[in-house]
Each structure stands twice: as structure tokens, then as C-alpha cells.
Amino acid sequence: MSSWGEDSWEDIPNADSVHSTEPPADMPVRLLEYIPGFPVWNDSGCAYVQATAYDLDANFKHLSFGRHAECALDSLTATFNLPGLLGGFSVTDCLFLDCETTGLGRSSLPFLIGVGTFETLADIDSRVLKRNADGSLVLGEGVVNPGPTGSGDAPTHFVIRQLFAWHPREECAVLQVLQDLATSRPVWATFNGDAFDIPLIRARYHTNLIYFPELPLNDPFTHHAASRLDLLPLARKLWRRRIGSCSLSNCEHAVLGLARAQQDVPGSLIPGMYRQYIETGRVHDMVRVFYHNRQDIVTMPFLLERMVQAAEAGADLAGEDALSLAVVAFNNGNPERASALLHAAIQALHSQPAQADAFRLLALHYKRQGDWGRAVRLWERWISTAMVDTVHPYIELAKYHEWQSKDLDQADTYTRWAMYVRESSPFRHPPQTAAELQHRLTRISRKKRRLARS
Template sequence: MPFGNGFRYNQSLMPDLSDRLKALGVKLGTEQLSRPKTALKFPIESVVEGSLTATPHGDVFLVEALYPHSHAQGNTTLSLSAPLDLISVWAGEERMAQHTPEQFAFIDTETTGLAGGSGTFAFMVGVGRFEEQGFRLAQFFMREPGEEPALLHALEHFLAPCETIVSFNGKSYDLPLLQARYITNSWPFPLQQTAHLDLLHLARRLWRQRLPSRALSYLEEHILEQTRSEEDTPGWMIPQMYFDYLQSGDARPMKGIFYHNAMDILSLAALTNHIAHLLADPLDGRVSHALDLAAIGRLNEDLGYLDKAARILEHSLDEGLPPQTRQEVIRRLSMLQKRRGEMALALSLWWQAAAERQIYAHEELAKYYEHTEKNFPEALRWTQSALALLALPNTPFADKLQWQAPLQHRQNRLQEKIARQEQAE
């Protein structure tokens, strides 16, 4: 089986991955799986519009669709029209920013699950990629487990132009599972050296405070504003439905699985485009929630873009953050301004926080007046006001444990400095 595009296979991964999958109860072969009954009344070819694709290892059933670049998945089009610099840095794959849209592939698998002794494999692999004419979606389907070599061959051929894989939880599930299937068939894994963006982890960073779920279907509905039709099959039902198909040969329930997989791929591509625009210029009006702005500001700070982070966090404070998040953003922004040398801005935030009984702000003001202004009495005043807050009966014990000793030490030191200063006068 030919492998192009400079892919390299790491033989050292085979034993470790196989051992880990076996420890989870995964059967690496397909021999124990049932084959669909012959003389099918409802074969897949009669249920879903597709065709058989020939490979050196036999045929695999393929469904393809081409969507124009203007196709809207909810409120977002199928394109990659914003810079990916920040995303690529976050993913640790800076080469990704240099890849053209045509070098991206969006992948999602439908599998037999991890439970039971029937084996785990991907009976359907959906992949989308950009072409000059639009967004091409390909869904490779195994009518029976013996078609796995044909599916793997066809999948690699479709992915050959791609240098970046985008998935949703693919680092933990889809790609390790596909790797195991290539290993089982004694073939190199063609995605070994490909850049990988797992959008689940970035979605968690952006929306963990605002949304109760970061599942793709939830983001599809609440971020992309895309609603699925009744044709959709819930993900938890899919493994059993495929086993039922293998037993009965009735492919009619597979139609909903094809729809489910297609929607996952389309939403994955649209969500990537949506996030890319949010991160490229979060202050252009696209971000309508203050919590989202705060999350983007934190992300920029963590990646070292301090000036941009400061602008975004400042803007988030003007957009009406919830009280607890607002306090957290004020604290983060004040320390960021301190790092940037913008002491006037930092002082303003500390005074604001101190008025709201934030102990850290009292300490920061004490440090500023002690070390920068050399105003020891003022530093002592802020230190003692912090200690007074700690003495309040409603102060959490954790705060007392954190602050009591260092503040007491600071008070003693400042009192000694003031005494020496008075003696010198």
C-alpha cells in the first residue's frame, strides 16, 4: 500500500498503543464481528445515495457531497477566511498557520464503542476538506468488517493533500483508534506527522464559564445557531445500531447515522472558522458576550500577547461581567498592567478592588507604597486594612491561611522601618 506526502511511521508506538487499547477491553481484530446476512432486503446502496469505490483491497461504500463556500452552517460559512496564527500557537502547531485551506481536513469517526467484547473499530469515517469548488465531504462506510482494509486505503488517498487534521476530541479518541486500526492491518499510520488541532480543548478554554456543555452538538446549537433535523441519530445509539445492522442486514437505520456524521463534520469546519474570526479580532463586534471576551483575553495573556490581552480584558469589563468573573478579570488585568509597566492603570484597578474588599489589592497597594513610593506609613495603612479584613468573622479560613502570616510579617517590617525613619529624623 503506497504512502505519500512524506508521512513517517513510528514503530515504537505500536506496543504501547496496543497494550493501552487491550487494557480498555478493545479487541484489535474484526474476526469476531458478525457479517451482514446475504440477500439483503435493504442494502446500504438502496438507503443512502452513494457508490462503491474500488481499492486494491476491495470495495468500500462512499458518500460524497460538495458544498459551496457560501454554504451557511447556522450563522457561519464553510470557509477558513481568518488568520490562524493564534490558534496555531495555542495548538503548539505553528506550521498550521502557513497551511492553505486546501491542506486542512476535518475528521470524525462513528465507531462500535469501547464496551463489550465485539471489538472496537471505525465503521464510518467522515472527512471534509476544502477544494477550489467548495467544501467536499466524504463518508467512508464499511458494509461489513472485512471491508476495513479498503476503507483505510480510501481514507488515506482522500487525506493525501492534507497537512492539518481538525477534530473534536480526536486526540483522545478518533486518531488513536484509527492508528490502532492501521497497526492491526500492519500498515503505517498516515497521519503520524500531520499537524492536529483538537477543537474540543480550545472550545473548553473559550466557553467553559458561559456554557454548561462544550459538546459539539451543544456548540452547534448555541454558538453556530444551527438546529439539526429529526433525521439525526443520537451519538449514544450509534454503536448498537451498527451491530443491529450487521445482524439483520437492514441498512435503513444507517441513514440517520450518515446525517449525524455529516452534521458533525460541517459544524466542525464552521466552528473552526467561527473561532478563527473571534480570535483574530475579538473587538470587531463579533463577540457579543463579555464572558467570551474575558476568555479570549486570558488566552492571549497565556500565549504571551500581553498588549492585546490588556485591550480585550479592559473591554470585557465594560460589557457587564458577572460579579465573580468581574473580580477575577480586575485582578488579572491589574497584574497584567503591572507586568507591562503601566503602574497608573494597575493602581486604578487596585484602588477599585480594594474598595470592594479584595485583600490582594490591599497587599499590592502596600507593596507599591513601600517599594516604589517609599511611603512607609501609607504602606502600613494598606497592610493593616488588609489584616482588618482578615479579622472579619465572615472571612473564609482559606484566605486567613493564605494571607495572615505574610501580612503580619509585612506589618512588622514596616513598623520597624517607620521607627528607624523617625529616629533618623
């Protein structure tokens, strides 16, 4: 026997699904105590909503919210070759979405869906239910849906609404609240949402409509003309070379310098925590799940802002990031920007292992253009650094002098240097490298003998 009865609203009759704002009779009483919020009734049932507002004039830890309004997405769109519909919008036009589920399959229940939007709020003091330690405000009723963008008023708060299926039967109620929220913004921003969150939520809309065709559910990801922006692929292209794993938590730590509180919970434990909540009615662990979901959303605007700044920065980037953006620029057919970024990367990565990649890519670019002078200077500069543990620049110089400058003595010298480097670090090179170098040296020696006879 579960303890739902012990924590239920025993003295409250079943609420009217149209007019009442009271919680359902079997909702755990301590839900409102531990997770201040309010019930939202609709034709599909009753969802539970916690709304948290962050003042844009205040800082979130050491980060400033105020700069988001200045971050247009145009440069990001051009740099990463994103859909043109994102152009003309800014970070404050985005709806940031993240969900917690009972598993990874399409049949999993998205029991907690968090939605973050930039809004203009006035006279909110009377609606404050709780003041959090980080300065954010938990708001009561009256903030169910955000106002539309484009009203002309500058946003004052970043508001996160967390839609909770306090009982599995209320999934449809959560989805109905979500469809009203989702249509309020022209851009949906997620972190791995294209691969997980959005396909899962769409599947749940369609599944529930099969079983409950009378419900007013309307998949907003199909019927609302908004642009989608998944931050995970951009994070991997921009930061993976520097920080390794591009999980959201690692990006928070390595890029933003944020550390989560001890009440945070690993995402892998969240499905079990929800199942335990359903079995026992105890809400203690749900406090940690709400915190985890809220932190996922509140950091996404900051990460998006950093991405926009990186797209605009050019020479001011960290060396690894400049190198990563150069690869993006090459892939998008912008060799001029790529070469400028590679020059910046070479300067910033002085005596670091990643500098070799910058030398290799930039020299290859000049080689393909037929600009042998610049290519040769780069290979020679690469050799002069302390981090040369590859035969690549020596082989390129040997090839240049054998086939372009016809200086066979130089070609012989660089080939022998390549053989020495290969012997010094044999496990860094393919097994056939030694045979290829010996073949090259034999050919150059034969050419020199033939030239001497003539």
C-alpha cells in the first residue's frame, strides 16, 4: 500500500476541470510544500507547474543575464550554415526546452518538461511564493503562459516553467500546457533535442491522440512554424577539441565555469527517482530532479550566448576554438575566414599539441591554392617548434624540393630527417611509413646519381 493517501488532499473534493484552481484530491500535499507551484487544469486533466523567474538585471552566479538581449543569431547562422529562418532573431526570442523522462525509448513518459523564455514581468512581488538562494523567484498563479515576443518592451526576466506530471495519468494535461507555451516563441532551442527531446514529445502527442482522440492535443512541433536550434551539435563543433566531452554538465563547467550544487542528481538516476515517487508519494527526491532540470535550462542561454560570441570573435578565441571554427569554415566553403582563424590558432597555440593541426590545415590550404611560398614557410616554421613529433612537415618539404624546386640535396636532407623522427617515435606512425620513406630516399639518390652523370 503506497503512502499517497497519507499525503493527499483529503478534505478537498474533486476539483472541477473547468473552473477550479484547487489541486486534485489525490495530489500529494507535500508537493506544494517542497516544490512550490500551482495546479493548471485543462480539458486533458491537471498539470502541476512551478514557475521560476531570474531577474535580468542581476547575475546568475558570476554570469550576467543582461547581455542576452544583444546577442543576435545572424552570425551563428552564417558561421555554422544554419537554416536562414534563424537570421533576424536573438537569444531572447528563443524558447529553451528540456525534459526528464522515465527512460530513453519513444514509449517513455516525459514526466517533467521545462520551458524557459525571456519575458517582461511587472508587479511580481505579490506573486512570489519563495525566494531561492541563487536570487531567483518562485512565482504563483498568473504566470501560466508567457506573453508574445515583439511587443516592444525589453525583457526583464528569464522565466522557467516546469510542467510536472504529478501522476502518470496527467501526461496529457502536461502536453496540452506545453502546446500553448511552445507557440509563443519563433525559435525552439534544446540541447540534443533534435535527437531525443522533440522526437519523444512528438511521439507522446501522437500516441495519446490514438488512445484519446477526443482530447484537444495538437503537436506544436508539427503544426507551429518555428525554427529549431539544437545546441549539442554546435557545442561539439566548437568546443570538443578543447574540453573533450560536450555533455551539458561538462560545457557548464569547462565553458561557463559553473558548478552545480550538491542537490543535483545524475540524469541516469532520474527515471528511478520518479518511479519511487509514484510508488511512495514522497516528493523529496523530486526536489533534486526539479533542480537538475532547471539548471539544464538556465545555462542554455549562456551557452548560446558564448556560441554567438565565438562566431563573432575571430582572433579573440581560444586557440582550440579558433582551430575548430576554421574546420567549420572550410566545410562551409569559406576558405578566407578559415585561413584567418588558422593564423590566429597558430599564434594562440604556441608549443601546444593542437598547433600541429593548425599548421597542417593552413599549409594544405596554401598548397592546394598553389601558393608554395607560404606553404613552405609554414612547414619550416612548424619544424622550428618544439612540438614536432610527426614526419608530416618533413615529407611535405621533401616532396616540394623533389618535384617543385628540384633541389635534390634539400629533398634528401628532409627525407633523412623524416626517417629520424619516425625512428624516434615509431608508434606514432603507420608501419608502412618506414618503407615509404626508404623508397623516397632511394628514388632521390637515383635522381642525384643520374644528374651527376649528366
